Amino acid sequence: MTTGAALVLFSGGQDSTVCLAWALSHFEAVETIGFRYGQRHAVEMAQREIVLSEIASLLPTGRRLGADTVLDLPALAAISDTALTRDSEISFAASGLPTTFVPGRNLLFLTYAAALAYRRSIGTLVGGMCETDFSGYPDCRRATLDALETAISLGMDRSVAIATPLMTVDKAGTWALAYELGGDGLVSLIVEETHTCYLGERTHRHPWGYGCGTCPACELRAKGWKRWREQVSSPSHPGP
Amino acid sequence: MTTGAALVLFSGGQDSTVCLAWALSHFEAVETIGFRYGQRHAVEMAQREIVLSEIASLLPTGRRLGADTVLDLPALAAISDTALTRDSEISFAASGLPTTFVPGRNLLFLTYAAALAYRRSIGTLVGGMCETDFSGYPDCRRATLDALETAISLGMDRSVAIATPLMTVDKAGTWALAYELGGDGLVSLIVEETHTCYLGERTHRHPWGYGCGTCPACELRAKGWKRWREQVSSPSHPGP
Numbered sequence: 308m309t310t311g312a313a314l315v316l317f318s319g320g321q322d323s324t325v326c327l328a329w330a331l332s333h334f335e336a337v338e339t340i341g342f343r344y345g346q347r348h349a350v351e352m353a354q355r356e357i358v359l360s361e362i363a364s365l366l367p368t369g370r371r372l373g374a375d376t377v378l379d380l381p382a383l384a385a386i387s388d389t390a391l392t393r394d395s396e397i398s399f400a401a402s403g404l405p406t407t408f409v410p411g412r413n414l415l416f417l418t419y420a421a422a423l424a425y426r427r428s429i430g431t432l433v434g435g436m437c438e439t440d441f442s443g444y445p446d447c448r449r450a451t452l453d454a455l456e457t458a459i460s461l462g463m464d465r466s467v468a469i470a471t472p473l474m475t476v477d478k479a480g481t482w483a484l485a486y487e488l489g490g491d492g493l494v495s496l497i498v499e500e501t502h503t504c505y506l507g508e509r510t511h512r513h514p515w516g517y518g519c520g521t522c523p524a525c526e527l528r529a530k531g532w533k534r535w536r537e538q539v540s541s542p543s544h545p546g547p
Numbered sequence: 548m549t550t551g552a553a554l555v556l557f558s559g560g561q562d563s564t565v566c567l568a569w570a571l572s573h574f575e576a577v578e579t580i581g582f583r584y585g586q587r588h589a590v591e592m593a594q595r596e597i598v599l600s601e602i603a604s605l606l607p608t609g610r611r612l613g614a615d616t617v618l619d620l621p622a623l624a625a626i627s628d629t630a631l632t633r634d635s636e637i638s639f640a641a642s643g644l645p646t647t648f649v650p651g652r653n654l655l656f657l658t659y660a661a662a663l664a665y666r667r668s669i670g671t672l673v674g675g676m677c678e679t680d681f682s683g684y685p686d687c688r689r690a691t692l693d694a695l696e697t698a699i700s701l702g703m704d705r706s707v708a709i710a711t712p713l714m715t716v717d718k719a720g721t722w723a724l725a726y727e728l729g730g731d732g733l734v735s736l737i738v739e740e741t742h743t744c745y746l747g748e749r750t751h752r753h754p755w756g757y758g759c760g761t762c763p764a765c766e767l768r769a770k771g772w773k774r775w776r777e778q779v780s781s782p783s784h785p786g787p
Contacts, residue, residue, distance in 0.1 A: 383662075410662045418651055418654045425651070445701060458697075459651060462654045
């Protein structure tokens with residue numbers, strides 16, 4: 308149990324939902340921050356409201372969620388040509404980075420979060436950044452976040468920690484962590500309500516949730532689910 | 548002479564105008580970026596257009612200015628409006644910073660600039676941050692910017708330099724640098740068109756420009772002007 312307050316970067320996706328459950332299990336006071344920066348995220352923004360209203364009641368801590376702040380970032384769409392903010396196909400650019408890459412997007416999100424945290428006397432930011440996806444996002448790497456932690460702490464003259472509970476956890480491990488934190492209730496909330504699909508698809512229901520099933524985000528989520536189910540159904544596994 | 552391209556954080560104030568002249572004298576290609584984030588800056592935004600249209604013709608290099616990008620940052624005002632907790636009120640009071648202060652503002656500006664620079668293959672950001680003002684902004688210190696340079700370079704997987712030509716220059720030195728870069732023409736442009744006054748005052752004309760003359764920004768500018776004029780009129784001074 309870590310004491311104190313945490314501000315969770317919460318998008319309404321699977322990873323940030325698990326991070327929110329983790330924060331609610333580790334901090335005395337938890338607030339959330341979200342960012343509006345492209346039409347494709349409208350579905351995710353709607354789902355995040357549902358997750359926010361239900362998650363706390365599913366966890367054994369009985370802790371309530373604090374304030375939620377959503378910031379509009381029109382500048383991000385203005386800068387980027389990327390697939391996440393337009394209807395172009397998800398593909399890979401010549402640089403090897405996905406075309407969804409908004410350079411430094413997570414640096415901006417975390418710096419905004421740090422500014423809000425400063426004003427609300429919150430010492431820890433929590434983000435779902437992860438190195439295990441091989442997604443090619445250099446702003447998700449821990450070395451990047453260590454440097455940013457230093458820059459923010461110096462620039463705000465106050466120590467700010469960036470906690471990344473999923474940094475070394477693969478997608479099967481993310482499902483396992485969800486089960487560990489909130490049992491079947493939390494797993495079910497993630498399946499039914501969290502949104503990951505790049506295409507905003509929510510009509511097809513798969514065992515792992517809603518989505519097109521073929522975009523990179525759906526593929527990653529589906530594979531993680533499959534591996535986790537195999538692990539828990541293996542005779543050598545202690546449960547569930 | 549540095550070769551390559553630079554992106555100047557350009558507000559229309561005295562410091563960023565001198566930085567722009569410096570960049571036009573040191574880089575082969577120069578673009579500008581500005582940020583809209585509050586009504587108080589409307590005057591500054593209007594003056595910046597005038598400076599942008601005139602500055603290149605006043606410099607001996609004969610170089611033309613490249614594209615200007617202005618980004619809307621409504622989230623900065625949203626963070627300012629965030630209700631302060633009791634603890635943060637106390638710490639604001641103790642630090643002497645105004646309660647509208649958005650901590651880490653320069654980190655955000657530079658990270659946005661870096662994202663745009665990435666898109667436009669520009670390797671150097673230029674900002675007017677300065678340690679000599681004792682203005683109390685920790686995000687203007689060189690140590691902060693060194694850490695941010697590392698965070699951005701790691702997070703975008705590309706080397707980004709943050710040049711701060713005024714970092715160790717006092718306000719008299721800023722006038723001297725303007726004269727050195729662009730002579731009487733540039734000094735006159737700064738006096739007549741750049742805006743610094745916190746109150747947006749542009750009716751009173753002082754020897755150093757327009758402004759209320761009493762806010763901290765006007766005081767700093769006036770004192771710098773006075774010291775510079777004393778220096779150049781001293782018998783031991785070589786010119787102008």
